[in-house]
Amino acid sequence: MALVGVLALQGSYNEHIAGMPFSSLSDHIYVFWVLLLGVKGVEIKKPEQLENVASLIIPGGESTTMAKLAEYHNLFPALREFVKMGKPVWGTCAGLIFLADRATGQKIGGQELVGGLDCMVHRNFFGSQLQSFETELSVPELASKEGGPEVFRGVFIRAPAILEVGPQVEVLADYPVPANKWKDSNPGVEGHEENSGSEKKVIVAVRQGNLLATAFHPELTADTRWHSYFLKMATETEGASSSVVAVGADLDLNQPTKIDLPVFL
Known part of the structure; x- marks a missing residue:
């Protein structure tokens, strides 16, 4: 059985584990995912x-607190080695910050x-917690691989954004920001040139080889396609079959629709 680790220091790690496998669906689908596809989520603290x-999934949370706890438990050398080994890693929100080579907007x-x-x-x-928001993101690559609509409900909680990417990084989603709002909210940001017109676009989801990163929180919605996308990365890396389908995508579960209300942490 393949074990998917979730860094469980602080933040929304429980929500990710609940999506690995997708236990928010019916019990028989849960058993299908665990037994036939051989995937199980486990907490990582050491x-x-x-x-x-x-x-490995590095969840959202308070990135400074997570970093201090990771340093206390001497996790950084092992995390860096895990990435260098080419094993799949997905960072959401604070996890995106962890995976970045360069960061700005840091605390002192x-x-x-x-x-x-x-x-x-x-x-x-x-911005701050008060500037948290939800929006529909265009995700054609996700829809191509996992089916479903070409939009995804992004839940942004005191969220980061990617300003620059290298040539090997594939952009999976971006988000338009009014130029005047971008300037007012981020007067010290460098390295992002003015777009022609009244909007800028910041990047909010990327993939680079074995690394996946999202600035938003897919684990706080009922849409499991990002988790399915990541699990395929894991099975591809292991040389297993990559024919995994998104759970429930082609199955009639005869279930009432789950109310999709995120839990803000």
């Missing part, structure tokens, strides 16, 4: 636990990064 997992003294993702991330691009 460096040695990384030796037992095939892939900054924070330690795992690195590996060739990008510049602004740690708190969208």
Whole structure:
């Protein structure tokens, strides 16, 4: 059985584990995912636990707190080695900050990064907790691979954004920001040239080889396509069949629709 680790120091790790496998669906689909596809989510709190997992999710949370706890438990060397080994890693929100090679908008003294993702991330691009929001994002690549609509409900909670990416980074989603609002909210941001017109676009989802990163929180919605996309990355890396379908995508479960209300942390 392939174990998917979820860094369980702080933040929304429980929500990710609930999506690995997709236990929010019916019990028989849960059993199908665990037994036939051989995937199970487990908490990671110590460096040695990384030796037992095939892939890793670094969840959203308070990135400075997570970094301090990771440093306290001496996790950074093991996390960097995990990335260098080519094992799939998905960072959401704070996890995106962890994976970035470069970060701006840091608190005084900054924070330690795992690195590996060739990008510049602004740690708190969208502002404070009060500026948290939800929006529909265009995700044609996700829809192509996982089916469903070409939009995804992005839940942004005190969220970062990616300002620059290297040539090996594939952009999976971006978000338009009015130029005047961008300037007012982020007067010190460098390295992002003015777009022609009245809008800028910041990047909010990327993939680079074995690394996936989203500035928003897919684990706080009922749409499981990002989790399915990541699990395919894991099975491809292991040389297993990549014919996994999104759970419930082609099945008639005869169930009432789950109310999709995110839990803000």
